Amino acid sequence: MSITRREWMLAAACWSEVLRAQTRQFAFFDPATASEIEAIACQIIPDDDTPGARQAGVIWFIDGALAGYDSDKRELYKLGFAETQAKRAQMFPGSTRIAGLASGQQIALLKAIEKTEFFQQVRRHAVLGFLGHPQYGGNRGMAGWKLIGIEHQMQYQPPFGYYDAAASESGSK
């Protein structure tokens, strides 16, 4: 399976976050595990034509969650991570890590485990880290909120959307 240029760049992009981690310490993960979890998060929310898990710093959110309020999920991560690595080795003999797989291979691996509690938990964490409040380390530059098109202001005035604007216009005529 050949790697496209885009896939290579995405893999490189995910790695860059881990390199950054060498200067900023993770609170829970070791850097190697972080790069593997981030590879999964980057397939759940890819950095494609808009920022995804990597650029939003989702791994930092997950790290903080497991170090803090979601510390009771550590066991799930540990077991699920080991099972996922076993699955990887079985599906792609000779491979050594998830982050080293081609994008298509990563997707095939995640499809094989997408019903597991572990995958669902990583998905949950990735989404919270992408669309939750930036104060938890994720959603950098409000990348997630920009994607879904919200302004995130403290107050708004009517009209709020297309249909109420149209109704008030026709009503005021």
Next chain:
Amino acid sequence: MAKELSTAGFRVVVLEQGPWRHEKDFTHDEISVMYRCGLTNDFRKQPNTFRKTPAEAAKLQPAVEYGRMVGGGSVHFTSNYWRFHPEDFRERSALGAVPGADLRDWPIAYDDLEPYYTKAEWDLGISGRGGSNPFDGPRTKPYPLPPMPVKSSGVLFDRAAKKLGLNPFPAPVAVLSRPYRGRPACVHCGFCESFGCEVGAKSSTLAALIPEAVKTGRCEIRPNSYVRKIEIGADRRIRGVIYFDAAGREVFQRAKAVVLSANGAETPRLLLMSKSNAFPQGLANSNGNVGKYLMFDNGALALGLFDHPLNEYKSIVVTRVLHDYYRSDPKRGFYGGGGLDSRFDYYPAGFALDGMPRDMPQWGSDWKRAVGQYYTHMMGVLAHSSCLAVEQNSISLDDTVKDAWGLPALRVTFQNHPDDMKTIQFLAERQKEILETAGARKVWFDPVSLEEATYSRHLMGTCRMGDDPRSSVVDRWNRAHDVPNLFVLDGSSLVTCGRQQPTATIQALAYRAADHIRQAASRGEI
């Protein structure tokens, strides 16, 4: 209640298990509020067990959610403020018995409660247009405030419903459309449901009434005070309560009378924990009815995708409602009915996690792109549908699981009556009809909401009101049949659950009971 009694001259101590928050303590933080139980009971500290029927072994599984703070559920609720209809109080007489359920008439009628609905609406500050719902009972006064500005969801819902020959009306909501009694109007920030209001425009008891109570100098709010037992004396009357303070120390608070408002799950739990020689089955439970007839929050959520942006993330959740399917119609062949409202109550992460159609991928580039397109272009129609009272659906004490204070955990037993499920299905078709008529490009359902309920934020029915002390827990004044100085004011005294949205009725009952307490006390009858 605290406000009514303290302004009437009584000395009141409010014991609340949660904290006393203020506007400045509330946030727009979805992670804290929705995923870390920021304002609600935390299952990790206060676990519950769940089973569908008494034949099953109960397992650890979150089943109840409630506001855990001064002001309770009124702080974080969506703010729908519906009166019950006159028919709600006498469904048994009108419809007859429902096999497998215990449908009963209330001991009081709508007319008994009407003055107190009005009082609550004016005291709290409710926005709406009186008389706009043709199915409502008579009212003595309009709402104090005009309706909130209609959102795109309301416009689409209104238009479609009228096309279908239905009667949509502006939602009555506990949110200020204009400044009222020193509180500001809503700023449309969009963080209403599940959140506390940062400007005090949501008409919670916290924002509207607690300050009035405190101002009297006769009401002390004691937050972080977790009551574990109500104590009675040799005369079978309450002497006071024992609670854990914030430091975990036990404190005894003497009381001439106790008003128990711990919600439809915690109220029966506390009564069941308050065992004594006089009440070996738990306080006020001589007939064994405490905890029984638990009613849940039913109704499916239909979602629709539209061509143009609705931007439903702005402003309050609900701006239009219809009650055309509210009444139980024997022609349908089953008991039940519901109200429908136009809404969108997903926050960003929750939407991406659970709100997308299940026939689409749930992760990856296509999903991500769709999440980006859908969020601002969607609305929902939610059904608030009936839930029959069934004796075995109940709150009881778990045999083995304890909470972080060492007290027996809540055990929830609940399974919908078959008619509840038929009602949900019937209404789901109506919801779909409305969204399609409104021009939705795609319509789907939150699949969980179509299944039997295993989780509820509305907790009702567990200390039923009735005239007969053999078959009910409290009398028509919300006073315990067994204990003359105990009053129960929350969802637990509800005989039927109407069509959900119980807040207005609970609050009207509280105003009515406060009147009664005042009068009874002046006659020396408490």
